[in-house]
Amino acid sequence: MDRQVVWTIFGKEMLDLLRDRKTLIGTFLIPLVVIPFVFFLLSMSYSNVEKEARAYVPIAVTGTSKLVDHLRSQPGVRILSPDRPAEALQAGELRAIVTIPDHFDQALRSGGSARLHVAYDNTNQKSVYAKSVIDSAVQQYSSDIVSMRLRQAGLSAEAIKPIETTYENAASDERQTGGMLAGIIPLMVVLSLASGGVAAATDLVAGEKERGTLESLLTTPIAANQILTAKLLAVMVMSCISATASLLSLSFVFRLGPLKVDGTVLSFGFLSPASLAVLAATIVLLAALFAGLELTLSTVAKSFKEGQTYMTGVVILAMIPSYMLMPIHPVDIPALYYVLPVFNGVALCKEAFYGAVDPLHTLVGLGTSLLYVSVVIAATARLFRREGAVVRW
Amino acid sequence: MIEVNQVSKRFGNIAAVRNVTFSVSSGEVYGLLGENGAGKTTTMRMMATILQPTEGDIRIGGFSVRTQPVEVRRRIGILFGGDVGLYNRLTARENIAYFGRLYGLTGARLDQRIDQLSRMLHMEAFIDRRVGGFSRGMKQKVAIARTLVHDPDVILLDEPTTGLDVTAANMFRRMVAMLREEGKTILFSSHNMGEIEKLCSRIAIIHKGSLRYAGTVAALRERCGMNDLDDIFMAMVEEGGR
Numbered sequence: 109m110d111r112q113v114v115w116t117i118f119g120k121e122m123l124d125l126l127r128d129r130k131t132l133i134g135t136f137l138i139p140l141v142v143i144p145f146v147f148f149l150l151s152m153s154y155s156n157v158e159k160e161a162r163a164y165v166p167i168a169v170t171g172t173s174k175l176v177d178h179l180r181s182q183p184g185v186r187i188l189s190p191d192r193p194a195e196a197l198q199a200g201e202l203r204a205i206v207t208i209p210d211h212f213d214q215a216l217r218s219g220g221s222a223r224l225h226v227a228y229d230n231t232n233q234k235s236v237y238a239k240s241v242i243d244s245a246v247q248q249y250s251s252d253i254v255s256m257r258l259r260q261a262g263l264s265a266e267a268i269k270p271i272e273t274t275y276e277n278a279a280s281d282e283r284q285t286g287g288m289l290a291g292i293i294p295l296m297v298v299l300s301l302a303s304g305g306v307a308a309a310t311d312l313v314a315g316e317k318e319r320g321t322l323e324s325l326l327t328t329p330i331a332a333n334q335i336l337t338a339k340l341l342a343v344m345v346m347s348c349i350s351a352t353a354s355l356l357s358l359s360f361v362f363r364l365g366p367l368k369v370d371g372t373v374l375s376f377g378f379l380s381p382a383s384l385a386v387l388a389a390t391i392v393l394l395a396a397l398f399a400g401l402e403l404t405l406s407t408v409a410k411s412f413k414e415g416q417t418y419m420t421g422v423v424i425l426a427m428i429p430s431y432m433l434m435p436i437h438p439v440d441i442p443a444l445y446y447v448l449p450v451f452n453g454v455a456l457c458k459e460a461f462y463g464a465v466d467p468l469h470t471l472v473g474l475g476t477s478l479l480y481v482s483v484v485i486a487a488t489a490r491l492f493r494r495e496g497a498v499v500r501w
Numbered sequence: 502m503i504e505v506n507q508v509s510k511r512f513g514n515i516a517a518v519r520n521v522t523f524s525v526s527s528g529e530v531y532g533l534l535g536e537n538g539a540g541k542t543t544t545m546r547m548m549a550t551i552l553q554p555t556e557g558d559i560r561i562g563g564f565s566v567r568t569q570p571v572e573v574r575r576r577i578g579i580l581f582g583g584d585v586g587l588y589n590r591l592t593a594r595e596n597i598a599y600f601g602r603l604y605g606l607t608g609a610r611l612d613q614r615i616d617q618l619s620r621m622l623h624m625e626a627f628i629d630r631r632v633g634g635f636s637r638g639m640k641q642k643v644a645i646a647r648t649l650v651h652d653p654d655v656i657l658l659d660e661p662t663t664g665l666d667v668t669a670a671n672m673f674r675r676m677v678a679m680l681r682e683e684g685k686t687i688l689f690s691s692h693n694m695g696e697i698e699k700l701c702s703r704i705a706i707i708h709k710g711s712l713r714y715a716g717t718v719a720a721l722r723e724r725c726g727m728n729d730l731d732d733i734f735m736a737m738v739e740e741g742g743r
Binding site: 113116117120127319321323324325326327329330331 | 571585588590600603647
């Protein structure tokens, strides 16, 4: 194969694509601007709700007890007395209603137990937070009662809590960051790889067929395989650019802070040379697989619009494994997933981000990916050589 | 230079071209006449190796479109009418240079050829502008330059004046006459009889995929006993329809 010709076509395709507004928006603007913006808005909205929930916790209390003093001592708690508490709770004016039965304190002082009723709205995050505040006050009051009973019985606090447990998180900051990123990043990377090449693949075959430029290209002394190779490379590059842009924008979002887990220092130390190599190989093979599929569909399509419709299938194909694997911890990924197409790429991405690259998984995952890529590219090349697929009549 | 030998092309059950035979000599401008859908473009596409004949063969410069398609493509330049197939996001120069490189032209040789074509077709004013905003006539000039960039021996022009205004069509006909002077072999398809008569020494008439006539215009007039080419064409088409 004359490589110079492939580079000539590739260079032209890249120049053409980088001057196309649709491609630029799909490849750069969405990953670099829209994704961080959406994440930022979501995180800001979440932290605002949390801030408001902590700052003002209006609750209604019926009945009397020392528990009310504990409730009042909780930060943000205001005891209100609306005429219709149930309606106020529904309307969000109250976050919870605490109903204290008669003789509540008397029953507790006499060594018995008492039942407390708390009404809250599980669909309202602020009401759920109020429930946790009430739990905390009840816990404090219960501790007072237990301490009093133990004193009366001549026992110390250790009598009912003989074992003191201390917990230490074994995961390093790198591991915690990687674990957190292993959930979301493979999803974003795989979706970017699938969607980043869509505009390019549609334009480079279905679009060229529609505009008549592919026909002109086929009259030059260039083999169809050389044309396909150059187009495949161009689509792969656009996919990889889109995935890299997604990675960069997500790193930026995570560095901004709102999504960080409390107490975790964001660290990218989990990306060892080995995991970076696995990640790079996985991304390239996934990009080749998606590019092959997208070019096949674009070749089958009779028009640009038809091509766009077919491309939805590729994005869905990427979404299914990404979402299925998203909640699974890297060490719990079933062995079968390292063999299935796209699943294997997502699984390897998760391992790479978790910093736990398994050589056998890598071998199987990359090997099967290479096989799928070869099959798809061979099928695309076969289709591309068929006169009916690339020329409109 | 061009030998079309008992060529047929079928798309499924539809016969687009049936047993067509004619030949074009070196340095000749040959007209291919026919209504829309007669099979002219399919014949041109087979010559350009985009489509393969179902039966028969075409030889260009001695090379078979079936067995030596790359050699055939090296020797031809094809210009399609209607949609001229240019890259709208590239400049005129980039469009021409891209095709030049695909034919193996590089460096100063390519630059000189582009400058030469730009002067010849009066494109200096817009050679470095993107093609997307061009008029039909300007696009056609760029497409001609792209077709000629590698200085092909054989030029296939498939309804090249379709959609052009009178001035642009005249410019185009002058250019074909100039290429004829240079000794190029030109196959010119059209459904415009006057245009064909002005440019071509011999013609072939295709109707519903079959060849109705191949020879000189004078012999055709003598055979039909009519002088007006439009009348002759209509008579042949009606005869073919019966």
